[in-house]
Amino acid sequence: MGFFTLNKNTWLSIVLAVATLLIVVRVIPASVDPVLKLVISKNRTSIAHLHQPRVIETTKEVMVDVLNIAEHNRFKHPQLGEIGYGNDFFVDIEAPFTVKQTGRYRFIVASDDGFSLAINNRTICEFTGSRPLNKETCHIDLGEGTHKFKLAYYQGYGNAGLTVQYAKTGSNKTYWVGEDSPFINF
Amino acid sequence: MLATIKKYQHHLYPAALLLASLLSYCTLYGLPNSLFWDENYHIASAQKHLDGVMYMEPHPPLGKMLLALGEAIVNPNADLDKSAFNSTDYITGNQVPEGFSFAGFRLMSVLLMAFSVLFLYGLLHRITRHAFLSAAFTTFIIFDNALVVHSRAAMLEGIQLFFILAAIYYFVRVVTSGQKILLRQYALLGVLIGLAIAVKVNGAILLLLMVMLFAVDQWGNLRRGQWLSIAKRLLVTVPSGSLPVALVFFGIFYLHIGMGTEIVNNRTYKASAEYLNLINSGDTFSFAAFRSGMKDHWRYMVEYADGVPRLDVCKPGENGSHVSNWPLGGKAISYRWSKDTYDGVVKTNYTYLVGNPVVWLSALAGIILSAGLIISRVVYGQPVKDTRLFWWITAFTALYACYMIAMLQIDRVMYLYHYLVPLVFAIINLALVFNYIYRDDLIANSRHTLINLGALVILVIAVFAYFSPLTYSIPITAEQFEMRDWFSIWRMEVVR
Numbered sequence: 001m002g003f004f005t006l007n008k009n010t011w012l013s014i015v016l017a018v019a020t021l022l023i024v025v026r027v028i029p030a031s032v033d034p035v036l037k038l039v040i041s042k043n044r045t046s047i048a049h050l051h052q053p054r055v056i057e058t059t060k061e062v063m064v065d066v067l068n069i070a071e072h073n074r075f076k077h078p079q080l081g082e083i084g085y086g087n088d089f090f091v092d093i094e095a096p097f098t099v100k101q102t103g104r105y106r107f108i109v110a111s112d113d114g115f116s117l118a119i120n121n122r123t124i125c126e127f128t129g130s131r132p133l134n135k136e137t138c139h140i141d142l143g144e145g146t147h148k149f150k151l152a153y154y155q156g157y158g159n160a161g162l163t164v165q166y167a168k169t170g171s172n173k174t175y176w177v178g179e180d181s182p183f184i185n186f
Numbered sequence: 187m188l189a190t191i192k193k194y195q196h197h198l199y200p201a202a203l204l205l206a207s208l209l210s211y212c213t214l215y216g217l218p219n220s221l222f223w224d225e226n227y228h229i230a231s232a233q234k235h236l237d238g239v240m241y242m243e244p245h246p247p248l249g250k251m252l253l254a255l256g257e258a259i260v261n262p263n264a265d266l267d268k269s270a271f272n273s274t275d276y277i278t279g280n281q282v283p284e285g286f287s288f289a290g291f292r293l294m295s296v297l298l299m300a301f302s303v304l305f306l307y308g309l310l311h312r313i314t315r316h317a318f319l320s321a322a323f324t325t326f327i328i329f330d331n332a333l334v335v336h337s338r339a340a341m342l343e344g345i346q347l348f349f350i351l352a353a354i355y356y357f358v359r360v361v362t363s364g365q366k367i368l369l370r371q372y373a374l375l376g377v378l379i380g381l382a383i384a385v386k387v388n389g390a391i392l393l394l395l396m397v398m399l400f401a402v403d404q405w406g407n408l409r410r411g412q413w414l415s416i417a418k419r420l421l422v423t424v425p426s427g428s429l430p431v432a433l434v435f436f437g438i439f440y441l442h443i444g445m446g447t448e449i450v451n452n453r454t455y456k457a458s459a460e461y462l463n464l465i466n467s468g469d470t471f472s473f474a475a476f477r478s479g480m481k482d483h484w485r486y487m488v489e490y491a492d493g494v495p496r497l498d499v500c501k502p503g504e505n506g507s508h509v510s511n512w513p514l515g516g517k518a519i520s521y522r523w524s525k526d527t528y529d530g531v532v533k534t535n536y537t538y539l540v541g542n543p544v545v546w547l548s549a550l551a552g553i554i555l556s557a558g559l560i561i562s563r564v565v566y567g568q569p570v571k572d573t574r575l576f577w578w579i580t581a582f583t584a585l586y587a588c589y590m591i592a593m594l595q596i597d598r599v600m601y602l603y604h605y606l607v608p609l610v611f612a613i614i615n616l617a618l619v620f621n622y623i624y625r626d627d628l629i630a631n632s633r634h635t636l637i638n639l640g641a642l643v644i645l646v647i648a649v650f651a652y653f654s655p656l657t658y659s660i661p662i663t664a665e666q667f668e669m670r671d672w673f674s675i676w677r678m679e680v681v682r
Contacts, residue, residue, distance in 0.1 A: 008623060009634040016641050019544070023645070026672060027652060029665075042532075058532050081668050086682030 030079045034063035035178040035186050039092045042085040047156045050114040050128040054090060066176035067093070067151075070110065070133060070161025084155060091153040091162070095178075098185045099142045104169040105184075107177070110135045111153055112161045118150040133161045139169075149177065199321040203303050207328045211300040215338045216289040218659045222522035222537055225340045226277050228253055229291050232340065233271035240446030240465055241275065242455040242486040244494075246435065247442035248384035249342035256293030263287055273451035291340040299337035299344035303328055305351035309358040310614065313578055314621045316628050322639045323617035326549070327610065329650035332541040335521070335657045336603050343606050346385040350392060350607060353378035354614070357395045367403040372427040375399060380434025388607060391589045396427045398581055436480065443479035444471035457482045494598035506599035509590060512608075513550045515541045516675035519602060523681050526661065533661035534681045539602055540656055541609075543672060544649045548642070549609055552616030556583040559622070575622045582615040 040062060044055040062083045069077050075084035075091075084091070099105075109115055109125065112133035116126035125138035153162050164177040166184065175181040191198070221229065227243070232253035234241045243250070257263070263286055270281040303324050310320035327333055337344030356378055360371045375395060382389030400423055401408065407415045447470050454462060461482050464475040497506045507517035518540040525534045556579045562568040563576065570576040589608045593600060620639075621628065627635040653670055655662045664680050671678040 009627060009632065009638060012638045013634070013641075016638060016645065020641075020645060023544075023649065027669065029669065058527065058530070060531075081665070082680070082682075083665075084682070085664075086680075 030081065032063075032065035032077075032079050035065050036063070036067065036093055036095050038062045038064060038083070040084055041090045041092070043088045043090060045088070047088050047090070047113075047154050048130060050116055050126070050152060050154050056090075064178065066178035067162060067164035068176050070112070070163050073112070073133070073159040073161060075155055075160040075162065084160060087155060087157045087160075089155055091151075091155075093149070093151045093153075095149045095186060096146050097149050098146050099144050099183065100185065101168065101183050102143045103183075104139060104141050106167055106169060107138045107140070108135055108163075108165045108167070108174065109138065109151075110161065110163045112159050113154055113156045115151060115153045115162065117164075120148050121150065130156050132159065196317075199317050200304055200307050203307055203321055203324050203328065204301070206325070207300045207303040210328050210334055211296050211337060214658070215292050215296045216287055218522055218524070218535065218537055219286075219288060220522060220524075221277060221279060221282065222339065223341065223519070223539075225288075225291075227275060228340050228342065230271045230275055230277045232257060232291055233268050235442075235445060237269075237272055238445055238447045239272045239450050240448065240455075240457075240470075241453070242457075242483050243275075244487050244490040245342060245386050246384045246438060248381065248438045249345045249386065251438070251442070252294040252298070252345050253291050253340050256295075256297075257290035260290035260293055262289050273453065275453075288340065292338065295337050295339060295341060295344035298348035299333070302348040302351045305348075305355040306610075306614070309351070309355040310617050312355075312358050312362045313575075313618065314628075316621065318636060319617060319621060319628060319639065322643045323613060323620070325643050325646055326545045326613045326616075329646050330542045330545045330609070331650055331653045331657045332515075332539055332546075332603070333606060333609075334650075335537060335539055336606065338657075339521075341603075342385050343603055346382055346389055347606065347610060349378060349382035349385060350389060350610065353382055353392050353395060357399060360399065361402050367399065369422060369426040372396070372399065372423050373430045376427045376430030377434050380431040383431065384435050384438040388589075388592075388604070391585065391592065391607065393431070394585055394588060399427070436476075439480055439483065440471075440476050443476055443483070446470060446479075455482070455486055491598065496597055497599045504599075506601055509593045509600065511675055512590075512602060512605035513546065513553075513612075514673065514675050515543065515546050515602070516673075516677060517602060518676040518678050520679060522659075525681060528661055531663060533663055534667065535659040535661050536656050536667065536681075537659050538656035538678070540653060540670075540676060540678065541602075542646060542650050542653060544642075544646050545613070546609065549612035549616050552619045553583060553586055553612050555619050555623075556580075556615055559619070572622060572625055575618060575625070579615060579618045579622060582611050582618065586611040586615060 038061065039059060041054065041059040042057045044057045062080070064077055064080065069075055069083065071078055074082055076082045107117060107124070109117055110133055111127065113130040114126070114128045116128065117124055117138055119140050119142070124140050125136050127134070127136060151164065165174040166177055167174040168183045175184070178186050180186060228250055231241055231243050231250040235251055235254035236258060266283040266286060268283065271277055274281065306327055307320050307324040310323055311317060314320055353375060356375055360367060360375070379389065379392040379395065382392055400420070403423065404416050404419055447465065447468060449462070449465060458478055458481070461475065461478040464470060464472065464478065469475055497508060498504055505517065505519045511517060518538060520536065520538055522537040523534050525532060559576070560580055560583060563570055586608045589611065593604065624635045654660065655666070656670060664682050667680045671680070
């Protein structure tokens with residue numbers, strides 16, 4: 001009975017239990033819904049242009065839930081942390097998506113440095129050089145059914161980041177690419 | 187079997203602690219097989235002792251002498267040409283011969299730090315008289331990542347902590363003996379303090395032990411205000427305690443100056459003509475050489491200290507940190523890293539100075555609790571439940587506070603490992619605070635208290651293991667590194 005009264009021993013047990021819990025939470029790797037596969041390739045040489053010849057040193061694949069990877073001016077996901085290679089790497093993303101309502105859609109891409117966005121293998125917008133985080137808005141008409149999302153991105157030197165959102169024309173609400181909505185499913 | 191265990195039970199805890207300590211500190215201590223941090227300086231200096239080359243350095247010579255002793259004992263590089271070490275104060279990787287082993291130069295730091303756990307256990311046991319509590323808090327220095335990584339190197343702190351813990355143990359032993367304090371005990375404490383100072387001058391913090399010893403010695407007279415008796419005792423205890431400190435300190439320098447019989451590459455360190463003449467005439471063990479050499483070494487130490495830059499947190503790659511960041515572990519230091527691909531995955535071996543957060547935060551909590559206890563007694567006149575323990579807590583809190591205040595007065599850039607000495611004071615203090623709070627439960631062998639203590643030790647070991655890749659240079663990915671970057675104040679930097 002004395003074991004469970006709230007005496008100084010119990011308090012210490014509580015402190016130790018809370019500390020243990022916090023540590024366990026901290027050491028469990030973060031995970032998110034695996035919606036989009038990012039193929040991240042470290043280049044051997046400096047990158048100054050998206051379409052320059054690639055000299056790949058190593059490649060890794062990372063699954064993310066949404067394309068919101070620009071925390072603190074780094075290629076950093078809010079839950080997964082920094083997932084790139086620091087400097088000089090390419091990222092390629094290919095994912096099918098299903099349009100539920102025919103109409104005109106806009107994709108808002110913010111990148112530091114360059115990117116190229118293609119839907120159904122047709123490039124709808126791109127910025128292929130180096131720059132600080134900046135937005136481009138790209139429009140496309142999409143019919144109901146399955147389509148292909150394809151994005152290439154590169155980080156050269158310094159700050160980094162990539163975010164891609166979408167919205168249906170006429171709707172004010174934007175969604176992250178990777179996030180399901182009344183209009184599109186990933 | 188049980189009878190045998192019972193017979194030797196008093197030795198079981200220290201034996202188990204020593205075994206754990208040897209495993210923690212000594213396992214593959216020759217790795218990484220590369221220079222890191224101040225090894226570039228200290229191995230160059232230690233080699234000069236082996237070859238009888240004169241040199242000057244900002245720290246006193248005992249630490250480097252012991253590093254050299256380790257190399258002489260193990261002698262793993264007998265067939266290699268290390269002469270390049272004598273013509274520089276800072277060895278670069280290119281000057282390290284192919285096949286070089288660090289097992290010799292790192293030996294004494296590793297061994298002395300590993301054995302120092304016996305002093306910690308011994309002093310805690312003498313104060314608390316509780317074997318399990320003493321063993322539990324001794325694990326804090328066995329499984330602290332910062333202490334382990336820094337002592338597994340040819341650096342000075344592991345060696346100095348051995349002498350510091352030896353001095354504290356002896357102080358505790360004398361005070362707890364309950365007998366009249368003798369002048370030779372002042373002298374022996376002075377010898378141990380002198381050894382700590384002869385490694386690094388920040389060991390001078392231990393001179394406070396001498397003041398405390400005198401206070402214990404004269405407690406009765408102090409309470410009765412018998413100032414004449416106190417003054418008379420001072421007249422004999424001050425020389426008894428301070429002369430051995432000076433004798434050891436200058437004796438080590440005498441040996442150092444005497445052993446420096448050769449000048450290589452015209453590196454004279456701006457030594458006086460008199461000292462240089464005495465070296466050239468092979469008269470380095472003479473009193474004249476000691477007098478002029480000591481003066482020159484002292485001048486060099488002062489000039490070097492004046493030339494060290496100040497902390498500049500805006501400087502890219504600044505490894506220094508402000509004293510106020512240390513108790514929380516800031517700033518962690520990347521001593522060394524190397525990157526390689528393992529089965530197609532890029533991984534990095536880090537040798538990183540980062541503390542075990544359970545140890546560091548618990549130690550800080552102990553200091554906060556003891557400060558509260560002292561304030562409640564001194565300012566608000568609250569009664570204390572165990573006067574003897576209260577004074578021990580006051581003593582170690584004072585050591586911690588005085589060291590930190592002294593560090594705040596220093597202008598030059600300082601580093602996280604300068605906190606290892608007060609961290610040890612704080613760990614001792616934590617054990618005593620725990621004993622103070624749970625004294626009655628410990629006397630009654632309360633199962634709940636002992637389970638709590640055991641759980642704390644398990645937590646310390648588990649977190650040590652989690653951070654061990656940064657301690658033992660075990661390859662990890664960038665993601666695994668980032669998972670260990672727990673606090674922004676550590677300012678850890680991932681390699682990608």
